[in-house]
Amino acid sequence: MSAPIPPVANAPRRILMGPGPSDTHTRVLAALAQPTVGHLDPYFLKIMNEVQAMLRVVFQTTNPLTIAVSGTGSAGMEACVVNLVSPGDRMVVGVNGVFGGRMKDVAERAGAVVHAMERPFGEVFTLEEIEKAVKTHKPQVVGIVHAETSTGACQPMEGIAKIVHDAGAVLIMDCVTSLGGRPVRIDDWGVDAAYSGTQKCLSCPPGLSPLTFGPRALERLDARKTKVQSWYLDLSMVRNYWAESSRVYHHTAPINMNYGLHEALRIVLEEGLDVRFARHLKNHYALRAGLTALGIQFAVAEENRLPMLNAVFIPQGVDDAAVRSRLLNEFGIEIGAGLGPMKGKTWRIGLMGETSCPRNVLNFLAALENCLSAQKFPMQAGAGIAAANDVYQ
Numbered sequence: 318m319s320a321p322i323p324p325v326a327n328a329p330r331r332i333l334m335g336p337g338p339s340d341t342h343t344r345v346l347a348a349l350a351q352p353t354v355g356h357l358d359p360y361f362l363k364i365m366n367e368v369q370a371m372l373r374v375v376f377q378t379t380n381p382l383t384i385a386v387s388g389t390g391s392a393g394m395e396a397c398v399v400n401l402v403s404p405g406d407r408m409v410v411g412v413n414g415v416f417g418g419r420m421k422d423v424a425e426r427a428g429a430v431v432h433a434m435e436r437p438f439g440e441v442f443t444l445e446e447i448e449k450a451v452k453t454h455k456p457q458v459v460g461i462v463h464a465e466t467s468t469g470a471c472q473p474m475e476g477i478a479k480i481v482h483d484a485g486a487v488l489i490m491d492c493v494t495s496l497g498g499r500p501v502r503i504d505d506w507g508v509d510a511a512y513s514g515t516q517k518c519l520s521c522p523p524g525l526s527p528l529t530f531g532p533r534a535l536e537r538l539d540a541r542k543t544k545v546q547s548w549y550l551d552l553s554m555v556r557n558y559w560a561e562s563s564r565v566y567h568h569t570a571p572i573n574m575n576y577g578l579h580e581a582l583r584i585v586l587e588e589g590l591d592v593r594f595a596r597h598l599k600n601h602y603a604l605r606a607g608l609t610a611l612g613i614q615f616a617v618a619e620e621n622r623l624p625m626l627n628a629v630f631i632p633q634g635v636d637d638a639a640v641r642s643r644l645l646n647e648f649g650i651e652i653g654a655g656l657g658p659m660k661g662k663t664w665r666i667g668l669m670g671e672t673s674c675p676r677n678v679l680n681f682l683a684a685l686e687n688c689l690s691a692q693k694f695p696m697q698a699g700a701g702i703a704a705a706n707d708v709y710q
């Protein structure tokens with residue numbers, strides 16, 4: 318069989334203001350291009366140790382089992398669930414968006430009897446609701462999404478672990494979109510297992526899933542009577558590859574992806590977590606001011622908004638797809654469409670990691686005004702940029 322050889326890949330330069338991936342720093346791209354070494358090469362083992370140490374800082378944890386799972390955020394989700402759930406276990410999952418729904422699906426496939434604790438998209442759970450669900454359903458595992466990328470809502474985490482632990486269960490937290498963009502305090506919050514993704518606020522291409530397991534989660538893993546459903550994600554084996562003392566081959570690690578994550582984490586720590594969180598907030602405030610001045614409403618109550626994922630209602634009479642494709646084709650800006658029941662109703666404007674900067678906020682507001690005026694949307698010309706500039710002055 319023969320096929321014509323296609324031309325060399327020549328990716329367009331975009332400004333990634335969607336729900337992820339975010340823009341990648343050139344230092345990370347350069348790190349990805351370093352020579353590939355073996356997965357047990359002493360150089361790579363050193364990189365792994367350093368990735369683990371930096372991930373502990375970003376996760377705010379001392380958990381020894383803090384690693385980069387091979388695979389995207391969904392692999393981290395699956396790793397947490399399949400290692401902590403045995404067939405027949407009860408699990409309560411908070412479903413207030415697409416990713417809570419995905420966790421429920423993963424848990425059911427792993428044989429859990431799942432109770433979905435539901436909330437309308439865009440809302441978050443109260444401690445009372447969580448306590449009621451835990452008391453009623455007596456789960457062994459509870460799963461919750463900290464930053465729901467499908468809706469732009471941030472779940473307050475304080476107090477949840479106590480309810481879960483008092484009931485003898487363990488808590489899994491999805492922090493795919495929050496890690497590196499707003500505080501994720503694994504130890505302070507008492508979270509037992511958490512996972513993230515590289516392509517959001519860490520600004521590394523997609524391909525690895527930072528994961529951390531605390532003592533209660535490890536105890537549960539060690540006490541399993543049945544094999545973990547997934548061979549690839551079985552942490553009882555994977556951890557021997559990441560443990561400094563053993564280094565037993567399990568699968569061939571994505572070497573260059575780990576170089577990329579290593580550099581991305583160095584950039585995060587050079588900036589400093591608090592400075593980085595403040596930057597995400599400031600750019601969110603500027604974007605919020607600009608959008609509000611244009612008459613665009615946020616889909617999430619102010620107190621629960623994620624700074625890195627701005628979900629806004631598409632104004633009446635405006636053609637969703639036409640605006641998104643004009644932004645992409647004329648201005649090179651990608652924003653996200655609404656997901657699930659928000660499809661066609663919201664835009665998701667990401668300000669994650671490298672993408673979160675005044676240049677992108679101001680460019681975006683100018684480009685959006687251009688797209689909206691092409692659709693005769695009534696607004697005061699320049700109002701968005703002026704309002705954003707007020708925040709930056």
Ligand SMILES: Cc1ncc(COP(=O)(O)O)c(C=O)c1O
Nearest residue numbers: 389390391416464466493494514
């Ligand atoms: C909150 C959340 N959880 C899980 C995932 C799944 O991650 P991935 O698409 O990297 O597999 C995503 C991806 O957007 C997400 O936003």
